[in-house]
Amino acid sequence: MTASTIVVERLQSARGFWPSVTRVARSILRSKPATLGFVLVILHILLAVLAPLIAPGNPTQNNAAAILQLPGGPYPLGTDTLGRDILSRTLYGGQYALAVSFASTALAVLLGTVIAGVAAFYGGWVDQVITRLVDSVIAVPAILAMLVLVTVFGSGPEVIVLAVVVVYTGGVTRVVRAAAMDVMPKDFIVAARARGEGVFYILSREVFPNILDVVLVEFAMRASWVVLLVSSLSFLGFGANPPTPDWGLMVAENRSLMAVVPLATLAPIVFLASLIVGLNLAADGLAKSLGVDRMKEILG
Amino acid sequence: MLTRFILPRLGWAVVTILLATILVFGAMQALPGDAATQILGQNATPDAVATLRRQLGLDQSPVERFVTWLGNAVTGNFGTSLVSGQPVGPEVGRALLNTSILAGITIVVGFSLALALGLVAGLFRDRWLDSLISTVALVGMSIPEFIVATLLVLAFSIAIPIFPAVVVAGENASLADLGPAMTLPALSLMFVASAYIIRMMRTSVIDVMETEYVHTARLKGISTSRLVFRHVVPSAILPTLNVVAMNIAWLIGGVVVVESIFNYPGMGSLMIRSVQSRDLPTILLITVVGAMTFVICNLLADLAATLLNPRLRYPRNSK
Numbered sequence: 001m002t003a004s005t006i007v008v009e010r011l012q013s014a015r016g017f018w019p020s021v022t023r024v025a026r027s028i029l030r031s032k033p034a035t036l037g038f039v040l041v042i043l044h045i046l047l048a049v050l051a052p053l054i055a056p057g058n059p060t061q062n063n064a065a066a067i068l069q070l071p072g073g074p075y076p077l078g079t080d081t082l083g084r085d086i087l088s089r090t091l092y093g094g095q096y097a098l099a100v101s102f103a104s105t106a107l108a109v110l111l112g113t114v115i116a117g118v119a120a121f122y123g124g125w126v127d128q129v130i131t132r133l134v135d136s137v138i139a140v141p142a143i144l145a146m147l148v149l150v151t152v153f154g155s156g157p158e159v160i161v162l163a164v165v166v167v168y169t170g171g172v173t174r175v176v177r178a179a180a181m182d183v184m185p186k187d188f189i190v191a192a193r194a195r196g197e198g199v200f201y202i203l204s205r206e207v208f209p210n211i212l213d214v215v216l217v218e219f220a221m222r223a224s225w226v227v228l229l230v231s232s233l234s235f236l237g238f239g240a241n242p243p244t245p246d247w248g249l250m251v252a253e254n255r256s257l258m259a260v261v262p263l264a265t266l267a268p269i270v271f272l273a274s275l276i277v278g279l280n281l282a283a284d285g286l287a288k289s290l291g292v293d294r295m296k297e298i299l300g
Numbered sequence: 301m302l303t304r305f306i307l308p309r310l311g312w313a314v315v316t317i318l319l320a321t322i323l324v325f326g327a328m329q330a331l332p333g334d335a336a337t338q339i340l341g342q343n344a345t346p347d348a349v350a351t352l353r354r355q356l357g358l359d360q361s362p363v364e365r366f367v368t369w370l371g372n373a374v375t376g377n378f379g380t381s382l383v384s385g386q387p388v389g390p391e392v393g394r395a396l397l398n399t400s401i402l403a404g405i406t407i408v409v410g411f412s413l414a415l416a417l418g419l420v421a422g423l424f425r426d427r428w429l430d431s432l433i434s435t436v437a438l439v440g441m442s443i444p445e446f447i448v449a450t451l452l453v454l455a456f457s458i459a460i461p462i463f464p465a466v467v468v469a470g471e472n473a474s475l476a477d478l479g480p481a482m483t484l485p486a487l488s489l490m491f492v493a494s495a496y497i498i499r500m501m502r503t504s505v506i507d508v509m510e511t512e513y514v515h516t517a518r519l520k521g522i523s524t525s526r527l528v529f530r531h532v533v534p535s536a537i538l539p540t541l542n543v544v545a546m547n548i549a550w551l552i553g554g555v556v557v558v559e560s561i562f563n564y565p566g567m568g569s570l571m572i573r574s575v576q577s578r579d580l581p582t583i584l585l586i587t588v589v590g591a592m593t594f595v596i597c598n599l600l601a602d603l604a605a606t607l608l609n610p611r612l613r614y615p616r617n618s619k
């Protein structure tokens with residue numbers, strides 16, 4: 001490789017962090033679907049955080065005098081079988097979904113990225129062992145693994161986080177490893193190795209900054225899957241414990257009464273669906289403005 | 301072809317399935333209270349529990365038990381259910397058959413429809429038809445199975461009662477009993493599982509439409525149908541095959557939710573029941589079936605891709 005190529009690479013990495021953030025943000029704002037996605041996600045975060053201020057009532061307070069009320073009076077969306085306010089439960093519902101999903105996605109992506117970095121750095125048998133283990137973990141049906149873990153450790157939020165990490169770290173590792181493998185033979189890494197830099201330095205200073213785009217898209221995309229999976233678990237009775245206000249749980253609780261109080265089922269459905277649509281649009285927008293092929297990331 | 305391509309992959313497939321069962325077996329060991337206490341209840345005498353533990357082989361070390369299980373499993377004996385006392389093989393087999401019918405309908409009808417929709421969206425890129433199909437795909441990607449199923453029940457069982465909301469037939473229901481009740485579960489699965497296939501097909505059709513050989517074919521003046529079916533579809537379907545394979549593996553997860561909603565007697569319902577009752581032999585066999593499905597799907601996708609793309613048949617040794 002000629003000297004001029006090396007100079008170009010250095011120039012590219014010298015563009016800096018904040019200028020690229022501005023560039024990506026601008027490109028996202030130019031696309032209507034991507035903007036809508038980020039607006040939806042931010043709106044959901046705000047609603048969940050501000051729920052105690054804007055909810056008209058207590059989400060877990062039973063009221064035997066007002067069960068299965070239709071919308072009206074003090075209950076804008078009516079009440080469920082225990083007389084709980086549906087609007088309050090729906091507004092609070094985002095707290096569990098968002099907190100559990102974001103914590104677990106962040107952990108899975110972080111862990112997967114580190115494992116992938118180690119696999120790519122050492123190569124050889126280390127890489128072989130990691131790849132083989134990852135393939136086996138992926139081969140266990142995600143829902144079975146989660147059901148087993150929840151049965152073993154109970155269904156507290158920290159167990160759900162752990163279960164998601166177990167199920168999704170493998171997939172993240174596979175995608176990020178492929179990206180890291182593309183970077184490994186580059187001159188600046190060969191040079192760093194020749195200088196005698198250690199694993200930590202090379203991964204944190206040379207490899208990770210160069211695959212940050214892939215990792216970010218992976219986070220956004222996984223987040224939408226995790227919200228979906230966590231709400232499905234709650235729906236099946238393996239996730240959020242009653243009386244936690246949670247959308248999946250609310251659908252399960254009120255489904256049989258759809259003909260009586262349809263909003264008790266429809267309100268959490270609309271909230272959950274709009275959050276995941278938002279996450280998907282945001283992931284698409286992020287992938288497009290960072291120049292990452294999202295379908296390739298899905299396949300791993 | 302056989303030795304170079306299939307054998308190594310088959311070897312790794314076996315290793316993958318074995319590791320998957322070890323992972324599940326290991327996790328189940330961490331359970332507080334084993335199947336013996338589960339069966340006899342809280343008030344059983346310690347003697348009775350000890351006897352049953354010996355009968356079930358629970359007094360051996362986990363490693364010994366796994367090796368015993370593996371030895372029997374290789375000969376096709378997957379043990380007896382700790383709950384019903386019946387061999388797990390036939391029980392899982394019945395559930396698998398029911399699930400395969402449901403999944404089969406979804407795959408054949410849903411996936412071909414998805415490929416067609418993706419093709420149309422790609423050919424009419426950025427026109428209203430594409431926007432419509434892409435929006436439907438986005439919604440399909442974003443809505444969990446339980447919501448689709450709930451809404452379908454609201455529409456077709458409550459508002460316009462055409463289809464039953466649950467399968468009332470029991471464990472050994474015949475196909476005729478299951479027929480009409482299968483419509484809504486199959487529709488729920490189709491909608492969710494098709495989304496990524498539509499998307500991938502659309503993307504690859506768009507990619508192929510921009511290649512030079514398609515431009516050349518157009519300049520030659522060949523008919524649109526010939527262009528689409530001889531040049532575009534074969535190339536565009538290649539990258540989509542992986543997504544199809546991935547979706548079949550995903551279907552296992554979707555099936556659990558959908559079966560539990562509609563009370564359909566398949567693998568999903570069995571999985572939930574056996575996890576709740578800590579029925580290890582049944583769980584292990586379900587793991588084997590699940591991992592096998594995953595591995596076989598990926599193997600078939602690789603194989604199909606190789607057959608359709610001769611360049612992949614020879615490993616690139618040089619460089």
